[in-house]
Amino acid sequence: MTNLLEIRDLRARIVGGRDILKGIDLDVAPGEVHAIMGPNGAGKSTLSSVLAGKPGYEVTGGSILYQGRDLLALPADERAREGVFLAFQYPVEIPGVNNMYFLRAALNAGRRQRGVPELDAAQFLKAVRDKLKLLDISDDLLRRAVNVGFSGGEKKRNEIFQMAMLEPKLAILDETDSGLDIDALRVVSDGVNRLRDPNRAIVLITHYQRLLDYIVPDHVHVLSDGRIVASGDKTFAAELERTGYAHLGSAA
């Protein structure tokens, strides 16, 4: 199967700083779920930022192919419209902008790019209802401004809801489990599991193994000091839980 994402010897840093990513190699095929684990400061968030095209980071070496194209050549918004979705660790508040309005603007931006007709208000509403049902999310989030006054759990649920609506090909979930209590974690995880699809790849970035009790990955990688130092199948996560990261980090 052709890879959706091919990362080769990726090196990157915060503009003006030292390299944080020091040579990442990663292949992700459609339908796969990859978990990237590792201690704080390993470069997990930098990796997700670079994939999404966040300003303030610079790539100093290597390449990223997405659907066979040079991902790094595309600006952030175009990556998004091409199906790259980042679920933020800290979703951003946008006062005064209704959540539904925001989502419809985003959805139609992607549809325009793909040359598919935009959804009118009625079609959009129907799509929203379908996804809410799928994810078992109540609709009160939709009437509020984007993330404004949302609890931590609500923000994360909203991210997953956006993912469901935008139907990305590559979804990167950046520490989606952080700050969630066990019930919220279950809701979010169930949502993600329902969005698993043979045409969609998911990259889970997490500090804790517990997320992987709910979302079972196909592959698990350990990121340490800017490199992937170990990879394995889903059983590897449980093993890490017992042995920790420490012996891997320095060994690499």
Next chain:
Amino acid sequence: MSDLAMTERADAPPDTLDGLIKGTGDGYKYGFVTDIEADEAPPGLDEGTVRFISAKKGEPAWLLEWRLKAFHRWQRMAPPDWAKLNIAPIDYQASTYYSAPKANSGPKSLDEVDPELLKTYEKLGIPLGERAALAGVAVDAVFDSVSVATTYKDKLADLGIIFCSFGEAVREHPDLVRRYLGSVVPQGDNFFAALNSAVFSDGSFVYVPPGVRCPMELSTYFRINAAKSGQFERTLLIADKGAYVSYLEGCTAPQRDENQLHAAVVELVALEDAEIKYATVQNWYPGDENGKGGIYNFVTKRGACRGDRAKISWAQVETGSAITWKYPSCLLEGDGSVGAFYSVAITNNLQQADTGTKMIHIGRDTSSTIISKGISAGRGQNTYRGQVKVMPRAEGARNYTQCDSLLIGKKCGAHTVPYIEVRHPSAKVEHEATTSKISEDQMFYCQQRGLTQEDALSLIVNGFCKEVLKELPMEFAVEAQKLLAVSLEGSVG
């Protein structure tokens, strides 16, 4: 005339001219009869110019005298210098003070209106004729100094509502005009109000009789067309006891290289239990990215809540003009009267805006609300200047002011200058102000969801302005949202 009113024309009936010549005395010996064929006054401003304008408009003697009195006052006044505006000295003798569209006969219907003109209006999104009917908007379009079309007059007339050009009001309803003209903004109020009083060209007049609720939004679009023609609109709007009216004013102008002077005066009078809502979208040419050209906009807008429980609300979206000097205000005279000011002002490139309001609490239990949203981009300078004054009799007066500034980029400025003067111990006056930079995190979040940089900025800015935009009538709100985006083009990236 049908539903179209050509009010002031070069081929005005001769008897009007005769009356005018008799009424204006000596000034007329010097060839005004031939001059009246001209479409423009020669540049410059002296007593003769004032007489010329008055003659062009076939005005009665009392109004000419009123203009001349204002002119003499203006001659003794100096332009205000307290605003945070950097303006090169204006040569008032270089401007043209009267200009009319060239036409040989008045249009009897929309079919007869110059198609080029209609096309321009269409581009500007102005509903006329069928579009006006569909949108439920009555339009009194002012093209340069003369009213070109007025729609819906008959329907309004059935309710006793007068909605016409100022010139027509002077002829048809002189008592109302005499009674209220200058009663809210006195001639000598400020330099620009005095100038306007001397040379005002045309404008709109509205009278809503007691107890009548105006069933549609009244709308006037102003547009500056002829090069170097100063625009001096005069608007007078009266809501009699228990009446209600909502008025929309929109302004657009094509690109131009020379600075153009605009000094309008708007007076609102709300009697007992009356309510007036006045909304403005101003997107005149702001000058290019180097600050060349653009409109100088010096506007005096004031409403008087004359009766108890009267309400006046100003909503404005100011995106255009090189210079904006504008403080729509409320005189809360009646007990329990209510004033409101909702404002969005954008300055991009080298635009400068010094805008705000005055809420003067005179009556008991009067209340006022001020919501101001200033957005600065490029090298724009944006100042909120607002006065809240509670007079000794204004027991129980309340004011709430919220004043937010948003900065885009590193070279712009935002300034907040509140003046608060309270002379009654029971008054409650609140002032909240915030200044924030548009956050890169917000931009990235939007872009990560697929919005372009421009769309992301527009979305965030519209969200920032939401409390004000929701005060605008629906059709205006949509236009205003588009305008915000257009005004900020090129301000990021």
